[in-house]
Amino acid sequence: MNPYLDIILRSVSVYLFMIIALRIFGKKELSQLNTADVILILLISNSVQNAMVGSNVSLLGGITAAVALFLINFLFKRIMLKSKFIKNLVQDKPEILIHNGKLEFKTLARLGISSDELQEAMREHGVEYYKDVKLAMLEIDGNISVISGNENLRQTHHKRKIHKTLGNLNQ
Incomplete structure (x- = not known):
């Protein structure tokens, strides 16, 4: 498999995992950043970095992962605008x-x-x-x-x- 396609698939998988994890554990957990929340975010980013880029630690590998995350985030927001089911699945109610x-x-x-x-x-x-x-x-x-x-x-x-x-x- 193409190493950059691998990075894209890994990054999208991590993104979807984080969406599910935040839904399960509650977005309110990360909505106001106190010291413990900042530490959690730093540890999560460190723990998923290798999962996204694997052994590719090149600049292009990092940029590929970042672009994949921006794109999946953009697409996911578009899908949420068009699909009430997905929006209700992901977002809490007031x-x-x-x-x-x-x-x-x-x-x-x-x-x-x-x-x-x-x-x-x-x-x-x-x-x-x-x-x-x-x-x-x-x-x-x-x-x-x-x-x-x-x-x-x-x-x-x-x-x-x-x-x-x-x-x-x-x-």
């Missing part, structure tokens, strides 16, 4: 965290979002108390959106992403 001031404890526990993380996101949106939240959603990209029930408070989309942690949700 989750309601607070509705009309009431916390969704089961959802928060299932997602591993602590009360401290939720309160931080609320404060960044200018909301102090749970009862003032009309709707808080964990979006598909890991962002938390908060809409307050008070017209005087601003309604914003929070750009900080959440990661799973265990915490006390009884506050």
Whole structure:
């Protein structure tokens, strides 16, 4: 087999494996990078590098792997735009965290979002108390959106992403 075709097939295989692994282990695990997440990403990249290029450590081998990854990512995003089935298979659904001031404890526990993380996101949106939240959603990209029930408070989309942690949700 052509060594560069081998690199392309290996790279595509690793890409598809990572898509499946992130779906299984949760994209929220990598959505906010703390120290452990950075270490995980570095170790994953190091562990899959040899799987993609094999014994070919040349510049052209590395560029071939990178181009293959860019192409498969581009194609995969196009497929997700056209196929609702693939999109639903890969992407999580938005989750309601607070509705009309009431916390969704089961959802928060299932997602591993602590009360401290939720309160931080609320404060960044200018909301102090749970009862003032009309709707808080964990979006598909890991962002938390908060809409307050008070017209005087601003309604914003929070750009900080959440990661799973265990915490006390009884506050």
